[in-house]
Amino acid sequence: xxxxxxxxxxxxxxxxxxxxxxxxxxxxxxxxxxxxxxxxxxxxxxxxxxxxxxxxxxxxxxxxxxxxxxxxxxxxxxxxxxxxxxxxxxxxxxxxxxxxxxxxxxxxxxxxxxxxxxxxxxxxxxxxxxxxxxxxxxxxxxxxxxxxxxxxxxxxxxxxxxxxxxxxxxxxxxxxxxxxxxxxxxxxxxxxxxxxxxxxxxxxxxxxxxxxxxxxxxxxxxxxxxxxxxxxxxxxxxxxxxxxxxxxxxxxxxxxxxxxxxxxxxxxxxxxxxxxx
Amino acid sequence: xxxxxxxxxxxxxxxxxxxxxxxxxxxxxxxxxxxxxxxxxxxxxxxxxxxxxxxxxxxxxxxxxxxxxxxxxxxxxxxxxxxxxxxxxxxxxxxxxxxxxxxxxxxxxxxxxxxxxxxxxxxxxxxxxxxxxxxxxxxxxxxxxxxxxxxxxxxxxxxxxxxxxxxxxxxxxxxxxxxxxxxxxxxxxxxxxxxxxxxxxxxxxxxxxxxxxxxxxxxxxxxxxxxxxxxxxxxxxxxxxxxxxxxxxxxxxxxxxxxxxxxxxxxxxxxxxxxxxxxxxxxxxxxxxxxxxxxxxxxxxxxxxxxxxxxxxxxxxx
Numbered sequence: 001x002x003x004x005x006x007x008x009x010x011x012x013x014x015x016x017x018x019x020x021x022x023x024x025x026x027x028x029x030x031x032x033x034x035x036x037x038x039x040x041x042x043x044x045x046x047x048x049x050x051x052x053x054x055x056x057x058x059x060x061x062x063x064x065x066x067x068x069x070x071x072x073x074x075x076x077x078x079x080x081x082x083x084x085x086x087x088x089x090x091x092x093x094x095x096x097x098x099x100x101x102x103x104x105x106x107x108x109x110x111x112x113x114x115x116x117x118x119x120x121x122x123x124x125x126x127x128x129x130x131x132x133x134x135x136x137x138x139x140x141x142x143x144x145x146x147x148x149x150x151x152x153x154x155x156x157x158x159x160x161x162x163x164x165x166x167x168x169x170x171x172x173x174x175x176x177x178x179x180x181x182x183x184x185x186x187x188x189x190x191x192x193x194x195x196x197x198x199x200x201x202x203x204x205x206x207x208x209x210x211x212x213x214x215x216x217x218x219x220x221x222x223x224x225x226x227x228x229x230x231x232x233x234x235x236x237x238x239x240x241x242x243x244x245x246x247x248x249x250x251x252x253x254x255x256x257x258x259x260x261x262x263x264x265x266x267x268x269x270x271x272x273x274x275x276x277x
Numbered sequence: 278x279x280x281x282x283x284x285x286x287x288x289x290x291x292x293x294x295x296x297x298x299x300x301x302x303x304x305x306x307x308x309x310x311x312x313x314x315x316x317x318x319x320x321x322x323x324x325x326x327x328x329x330x331x332x333x334x335x336x337x338x339x340x341x342x343x344x345x346x347x348x349x350x351x352x353x354x355x356x357x358x359x360x361x362x363x364x365x366x367x368x369x370x371x372x373x374x375x376x377x378x379x380x381x382x383x384x385x386x387x388x389x390x391x392x393x394x395x396x397x398x399x400x401x402x403x404x405x406x407x408x409x410x411x412x413x414x415x416x417x418x419x420x421x422x423x424x425x426x427x428x429x430x431x432x433x434x435x436x437x438x439x440x441x442x443x444x445x446x447x448x449x450x451x452x453x454x455x456x457x458x459x460x461x462x463x464x465x466x467x468x469x470x471x472x473x474x475x476x477x478x479x480x481x482x483x484x485x486x487x488x489x490x491x492x493x494x495x496x497x498x499x500x501x502x503x504x505x506x507x508x509x510x511x512x513x514x515x516x517x518x519x520x521x522x523x524x525x526x527x528x529x530x531x532x533x534x535x536x537x538x539x540x541x542x543x544x545x546x547x548x549x550x551x552x553x554x555x556x557x558x559x560x561x562x563x564x565x566x567x568x569x570x571x572x573x574x575x576x577x578x579x580x581x582x583x584x585x586x587x588x589x590x591x592x593x594x595x
Contacts, residue, residue: 009392009393009394012389012392012393013393013395013396015389016389016390016393016396016400019386019404020400020403020404023403023404023406023407023465024403025431026407026410026415026418026419026422026423026465027406029418029422029423029431030414030418030422033421033422043429044427044428044429045428045429046429046431046434090313090314090317091314093309093310093311093313093314094310094311094313094314094315096310097306097307097310097311098311101303101306101307101310102303103300103303103304103307104304106307109311109315112315112318113314113315113318116318116322116323118579119322119326119575120522120525120526120574120575120578121526122526122528122551123526123551123554123571123574123575123578124321124322124325124326124571125554125555125558125571126329126554126558126564126567126568126570126571127325127326127328127329127568127571128321128325129558129559129564130325130328130329130332130341130564130568131320131321131324131325131328132321133341134341146317146321147317147321149313149317150313150314150317150318150321150322152314152318155314179302179306180302180303180305180306180307181306181309181310184306184310205408205409208411209410209411209412209413211411211412211413211528211529211532212528212529212551212555215532215555216555216559219559227411227413227414230413230414230417231413231532231533234413234416234417234420234421234533234536235533235536239421241421244417244421245417245418245421245422248414248417248418251411251413251414252409252410252411252414255409255410256406256409256410258409259405259406259408259409260402260406263402263405267401267405267473270470270473270474271473271474271476271477
């Protein structure tokens with residue numbers, strides 16, 4: 001292995017590089033089409049580069065009055081920026097209690113949470129619509145957010161995490177006169193950073209990219225998220241293709257940026273959530 | 278683990294003794310910490326599912342209130358509806374394609390990345406980054422650029438290099454080439470996620486196993502077949518299950534690729550069960566049929582999950 005490492009591995013690098021190009025191609029095409037004119041996109045001939053660069057598409061995207069793109073992006077932000085931290089906090093709270101506070105009925109609550117995991121998430125959109133609809137949640141931002149704040153999956157992952165949490169910290173806090181909630185708030189929560197970051201990042205991605213539920217509950221353009229706005233754009237009669245691709249770019253930009261910055265936590269979150277099921 | 282909260286380091290005072298019998302402060306803290314999740318899941322899962330279950334036995338057209346009991350009428354309607362049965366076969370075909378392809382591709386990528394040293398982080402990022410993209414955006418790129426059926430569509434440009442005529446990918450039903458678009462879309466989006474799971478599994482395998490194998494003169498293939506694969510068994514079962522359940526819940530890409538309602542583009546009429554459910558519950562406002570469909574699908578997914586556990590997890594006890 002020490003002798004000719006470069007030669008032995010060369011085919012693997014070539015293969016991985018070819019695959020990389022294929023994986024990145026859709027991103028390139030998004031960028032290319034977002035910068036083309038409508039004529040260039042519709043042309044029967046293939047071209048690698050838009051010439052000239054047509055930046056006007058980003059303006060067109062937000063100027064289109066039939067699709068409230070700016071407002072929808074705002075809604076997406078609101079939904080993700082509330083769902084991720086609040087949902088993660090709820091998960092951490094319940095996970096900690098289930099792992100470390102021994103009271104009668106703890107097993108019952110654990111089972112109660114676990115059972116909801118067995119019901120496939122997206123099949124519950126009809127039942128959830130019935131409840132949220134009866135509470136007046138149709139076409140509201142809270143209607144989009146509320147059902148996703150409570151994730152059994154997050155609770156279970158946090159519980160596993162806290163089962164392995166060093167107990168000395170809590171004992172020290174208790175000696176200093178902190179109650180259960182004080183120990184959780186002052187000591188446990190501040191020391192759960194990595195787990196909160198990984199599950200929070202996953203929740204952010206999930207709620208930013210969610211489609212079915214926001215489509216079900218946000219029927220009016222005023223409550224559309226960016227995904228719904230794009231989808232409407234996509235199925236519209238006369239579509240401004242370059243503006244549509246500009247919209248796609250704008251919609252994925254925050255997540256790709258977040259992925260590159262918080263990759264360590266996202267990878268850990270995926271690994272944890274996949275294997276613990 | 279249960280003795281932890283008894284605070285053994287604290288000297289036992291009479292007050293402590295009393296608290297241990299019925300520790301109201303612990304019960305209060307437990308209630309406060311688990312309260313939001315217990316109430317939220319109660320409302321949005323238990324109440325929702327209970328209500329919907331009752332609705333499924335009602336004629337609930339344009340209403341979500343109970344009171345028009347029709348027994349198994351909605352279930353009978355679904356099982357007699359060709360569109361629903363077709364949606365089940367559609368999802369079965371999709372599953373048959375997507376599950377093995379995603380499984381093999383993600384395992385392959387993980388083994389590939391695990392075996393190279395330089396640029397490992399780079400390649401991992403490249404294969405994972407599509408996971409940041411939503412199905413809506415991916416469907417947009419697939420429908421309007423890669424498989425748009427125009428001579429300048431990427432798939433047709435590549436085909437043209439080999440002398441193939443342009444194909445209208447999404448509207449060709451015989452042969453059903455639209456599956457190429459549907460399957461490749463989901464593969465691109467998801468393969469990186471499962472690759473991460475396999476990578477975690479691979480990195481947990483002790484190198485000494487391979488060293489022992491090398492002493493015995495095993496080939497690369499033998500090492501993979503008799504060391505790597507058995508060591509990855511738990512990961513493999515988890516990944517298979519995740520891919521399978523995700524396949525049965527497909528909605529986003531079908532809805533957007535084969536645009537319902539507003540779409541002016543001609544595409545193949547491909548509706549998996551969730552799109553069917555969406556159309557009956559939200560389109561026709563028939564919440565009774567929508568609820569019944571949700572329960573039929575849930576039963577189906579649970580049965581398949583259990584069956585899969587039976588077959589794949591067979592002899593798993595280790």
